[in-house]
Amino acid sequence: MHFLFPFLQQIPVNQFLRYDIEPSSDVVRLLLDEGAAGDNSPPKRYRYSLAKRLVAQWERRGLEIPEEFYEKYAACLLESGSDSNDDVQTTVVSYFVTRETPIRSIEAPNLIAFNGGTGYRTWEAALVLVHYLHDRELDATRVLELGCGTGIIGISCALRARPPEQVVLTDIDGDVLAVCAKNIALNDVADVCTIQPYAWGEPLESPLDAPPFDLIVGADITYDPTLVPLLVRSLSLLLKNQNNKALIACTKRNPDTLKVFEDECAGQQLACTVLETTRYAGDLIWISDDAPDVVIYAITSV
Numbered sequence: 686m687h688f689l690f691p692f693l694q695q696i697p698v699n700q701f702l703r704y705d706i707e708p709s710s711d712v713v714r715l716l717l718d719e720g721a722a723g724d725n726s727p728p729k730r731y732r733y734s735l736a737k738r739l740v741a742q743w744e745r746r747g748l749e750i751p752e753e754f755y756e757k758y759a760a761c762l763l764e765s766g767s768d769s770n771d772d773v774q775t776t777v778v779s780y781f782v783t784r785e786t787p788i789r790s791i792e793a794p795n796l797i798a799f800n801g802g803t804g805y806r807t808w809e810a811a812l813v814l815v816h817y818l819h820d821r822e823l824d825a826t827r828v829l830e831l832g833c834g835t836g837i838i839g840i841s842c843a844l845r846a847r848p849p850e851q852v853v854l855t856d857i858d859g860d861v862l863a864v865c866a867k868n869i870a871l872n873d874v875a876d877v878c879t880i881q882p883y884a885w886g887e888p889l890e891s892p893l894d895a896p897p898f899d900l901i902v903g904a905d906i907t908y909d910p911t912l913v914p915l916l917v918r919s920l921s922l923l924l925k926n927q928n929n930k931a932l933i934a935c936t937k938r939n940p941d942t943l944k945v946f947e948d949e950c951a952g953q954q955l956a957c958t959v960l961e962t963t964r965y966a967g968d969l970i971w972i973s974d975d976a977p978d979v980v981i982y983a984i985t986s987v
């Protein structure tokens with residue numbers, strides 16, 4: 686993979702150091718020159734932290750570091766203190782499904798949870814599902830996303846050449862939905878996407894009750910076995926007696942939890958088929974080699 690895309694995706698610095706990046710490579714120019722990557726440029730604190738660790742790596746490898754790099758590095762060091770210092774340090778991350786159009790997401794990359802919420806970053810399962818959907822016909826007029834977090838699955842649907850008429854992004858967490866709303870604006874898809882608070886297991890009330898959604902999507906929403914019955918209850922409400930389907934991407938952290946999900950689906954008369962088990966999200970999206978596989982399920986009413 687070209688280093689540019691992991692850089693714009695702001696992958697963890699320690700993961701970047703697994704590659705031998707040469708002082709003369711293109712990404713080093715972008716690293717210290719804020720304007721060079723335009724709107725997609727990572728924030729100063731990320732660029733500085735990567736530059737610092739690269740210098741240490743180059744010194745260890747006995748490489749000659751160009752004078753110009755040191756000058757820019759010093760300037761970057763001085764400026765990096767001026768990044769905002771919010772409780773959750775957010776930044777704009779760019780995910781490239783195609784080379785032309787990134788999906789841009791305001792998020793806290795690498796943050797696992799904040800105030801008990803897990804939706805402040807995009808998880809690998811979402812990236813895998815975005816890639817899976819990109820290669821296929823969507824064939825849906827109305828799309829609903831469950832546990833949307835940053836919302837990039839729904840937003841990616843709205844960015845297609847032939848988008849659905851409506852994409853509704855739902856989550857239980859109002860703060861997460863507020864960030865998702867900013868992502869909708871950032872990607873300029875407010876004509877198609879709306880946000881809606883929704884907790885799994887709750888009855889479907891207006892505007893989620895009618896007409897039915899053709900496609901329901903969700904990623905990394907099966908991690909808590911105590912919530913799985915509620916989630917499956919929602920799937921049952923959304924799919925029952927309909928000619929529609931859900932595509933749910935589940936990170937395979939714990940096989941027992943996936944078994945709970947499969948059993949719960951069977952118990953609620955939902956057919957649950959494994960479409961793919963993979964960690965691949967396309968050549969331009971970086972996913973750590975350490976990340977668990979993702980299982981994509983298709984779920985329909987029996």
Ligand SMILES: C[S@@+](CC[C@H](N)C(=O)[O-])C[C@H]1O[C@@H](n2cnc3c(N)ncnc32)[C@H](O)[C@@H]1O
Pocket residue numbers: 802803804805806807808809810811831832833834835836855856857858861883884885903904905906912915
């Ligand atoms: C691990 S994050 C995944 C976010 C996003 N789908 C992704 O893959 O990047 C789980 C998301 O589910 C939401 N969530 C957790 N419990 C929920 C519930 N009971 N009802 C609705 N959403 C819930 C969280 O707020 C969070 O945004």
